[in-house]
Structures are given as C-alpha cells and as structure tokens.
Amino acid sequence: MKPLPGFRDFHPAECARRDYILATWREVARRYGFVEYDGPVLESMALYEKKSGGELVGQLFDFEDKGERRVALRPEMTPTLARMVAARERDFKKPLKWFCCPQFFRYEKPQRGRGREFYQFNADIIGETSAAADAELIALAIDTLRAFGLTENDFVVRVSTRAEWAAFLEKRGRAERMAEFLAVIDKIERSQPEELAKQLQPFGVSLEEVRMELSKPAEQWETGAALLEDLHARGLTSFIQFDPRIVRGLAYYTGFVFEIFDRGLSERALAGGGRYDSLLSLISDGRVDLPALGFGMGDVVLGNMIDDTPAAAAKRDAWLAANRAIDGYIIVAQEDRRGEALALVQQLRDAGQRVDFPLTSAKVGKQFQTAEQLGAAWTVLIGDEWPLVKCKTLATRAEMLLPPEELLAHLSPPEISD
Secondary structure (H helix, E strand, C coil): CCCCCCCCCCCHHHHHHHHHHHHHHHHHHHHHEEEEEECEEEEHHHHHHHHHHHHHHHCCCCCECCCCCCCEEECCCHHHCCCCCHHHHHCCCCCCCEECCEEEECCCCCCCCCCCCCHHHEEEEEEECCHHHHHHHHHHHHHHHHHHHCCCCCCCEEEHHHHHHHHHHHHCCCCHHHHHHHHHHEEEHHHCCCHHHHHHHHHCCCCHHHHHCCCCCCCHHCCCHHHHHHHCCCHHHHHHHECCCCCCCCCCCCCCEEEEECCCCCCCCCCEEECCCCCCHHHCCCCCCCCEEEEEEEEEHHHHHHHHHHHHHHHHHHHHHCCCCCEEEEEEEHHHHHHHHHHHHHHHHHHCCCCCCCCCCCCCCHHHHHHHCCCCCCEEEEEECCCEEEEEEEECCEEECCHHHHHHHHHCCEECCC
16 A cells, blocks of 8 residues: 555654754744744635635645535645634734644645645735835745755745736736736746737737836836845845746735745745735635735755755754654663663653663663664663663763763763763
8 A cells, every 4th residue: 555646654764854844944933033823724615716716726635524515625824824814813913923834735746846745834924014024024935945054056036026017917908817917927938939929919918018027127116126125134135036927826916926946947946925915805805904925835845955955965964863763772681670771761751861772672782783773872781780880872882880870960962971
C-alpha cells in the first residue's frame, strides 16, 4: 500500500525536516510581532465559491457531509481568516498581525513543487491601509527566507499592483472585465506576441499599450515610491524587482501583489500574496469593512530549494543535529541494576534531559551502537563500577566515573562537562 497520489508519508527524517521549516516560520513571525491562530480544516463550500475564484474552486476536495452540507477541505487560509476576523473584529486592537502554519489540500496534478497536500506559512495584516504595512509584509517574507540561509543571490521578490491595471482598464471603459484581462496578463510571459495581441482585442487594448504599461517606473505606481523608500531604509531593495506581469490568480486581490521566485527560475513560486481590501466586507455582507493584506509560503517548493542550496542545506542539517531526538543514552550493562538505571532515567528526564535506554536486555556493544544511531551526545553506563556510573562523551570518547547523585551537575546538554 502506498499513500494516495500527491500525499506524503513523514518518516522520522522527513518529519524532522518539516519541523525545521515550521519552527523557522514561527520564530521569524514572532520576531515581527505576529501572533499565531488557526481555523477548521473543513469549511463550507460557499466560502470558497464566492470568495476564491473559479480556478481554485475546481481544485477543491469537496463532498457532502452526513448533515447534507456541501463542504471542502481547506485549500487556503485567507477566506477562513476573513470569516474569523469579521465575526469578532471588535475584540482585537488594529492592526492585527496574525500568522498560521496549517496543512492545506488541493486536487492538482502532482509534480515537482506541487502536491495535493502541503503546509503553508500564512501571515496577514488587517486594519492598515498604508504602504508601511505592505513593506512590513514583504520584509517578513524576505527575512523568513533569509532565516533558512537563502540570500539575494538565491531569490527575488517580484512586486506589482492590480490597482494600476484597474486604472488602465478604467480609462478604456473596460473595468468590468478586470478578471478576464488579468488572466491574459498572468500568462503574458508564456504567450507569443501574435497570440497575445489577439487575446487583447476584446478589451480594446493594443499590445503596444500593454508594453508601455509594463515599462512604467515603479515610482509612478500607486504606493510604489513609499514602498521602495520603506524597503530601502531596511536595506532590502536588492531583493525587489517591480514587475507588472505579476497579478496573482485569486479573485479577491485588490491592490499590490507579489510573488517570490528563485533566481534561476527552476522552481515554482516560493511565496505569493498581496492586498485583499474588499474581502472582509464580502465575507460579512458589508458589516465589517477592513483593509487587509497577506501572503502564503508553501513547504514543498521551499524544501526543494533548501535541498538544492548548499548553504541552506548546511544550516538545516546543523539545526537537525542540535535538535536530535535524545541528549543521552543509559547503558544497562548488568540486568540486576535495571532498577537503578530506571531511577536514573527518570531523574534525568525530570531535569529536562532527553534520555533513552534499552527496554530489554542487550549486549553492551549493541547498546553503544544504538546510542550513536540515535544521535546521543553522551552515554551513562551502569555496571561493574556501581555505585559509580561511567559517563562517556561520544564525540571525544572522554570518560569519567562519578556517583549518580552528582551526574546532573556534570551534564551540560548536549555534552558532558570536563
């Protein structure tokens, strides 16, 4: 039996790598003053049908539950967040800075960088209209990737704004066809000029007009100059590339949007997001109207990039070594001392040490082998020397004899003090 297509098993090694990503996401988000939240894994289909757009609705794991409700496994978090905030927005001081790291489900074709289940870091700011919020969000995304050991040589943040395209269409009397027009712009890099010119005809727009819009300096964009100034003060502009071709696929985006790619463009987008200032009003039927922005960063593409970037892989491996399963291993050399060994195990665990021991009788050599396989930094042997125990630092092979009651004073995780 194998897992279903697009789903993953997490054996201990894979689980540790996943936990490294989750732990890093949480650490950076909290450094920025974001607080964690979560929501249900199952939502009403109506929440996505009205708010997320046709493409995403077609990727839902949806079904009718036993209460005859049409429901779906969550494919993203923004509609859930909007529903939660709309329900209790008066309980929270604005702006809200919330994040989460949940698992999502989308029925897509499995391929490199894309599965049917994935973990995603979501960070959102609600209740702030200024470009400072846009810059704060982009800075968080950049610093999150930097925390994995990635640099400006490894990735780029491509920033755009739907507001510019909305104004572009408004001047031409085609504002009502915004969604269709953005679908053309979204595929502009993959379209031939002749094909693109034909696709633009129904909007009364020429290819030359689109090219002129694409070449407009960032300072002329809505909030462009303020955004650049903020990011420059942080020393982060080397990560930024203004690119009007970035429009994002979901229907609820209203203003600035961005996507993050590896410099070599060998992977799918590492992250993406932007402003969705109208979504809370839509979710609450107009009762709550708050500006909002956010982004998502998935674990699959990120994991691939960490694997393929030596500095990032080394940083991850160092974290994995520091967060190994155990600190030490108790060697039971004489079975008639197992009671004393168990008492010592419990004492060490009560003191916060990560300790393991053989559940059944085993040769001493095999116990030492097990300790090394588990990544233990030290062992404590209980045998002929009792009432003394023999401590051994596995990295240096240094040993010492001491009474059990003095053991804790000589342990300094993850190694033994000399």
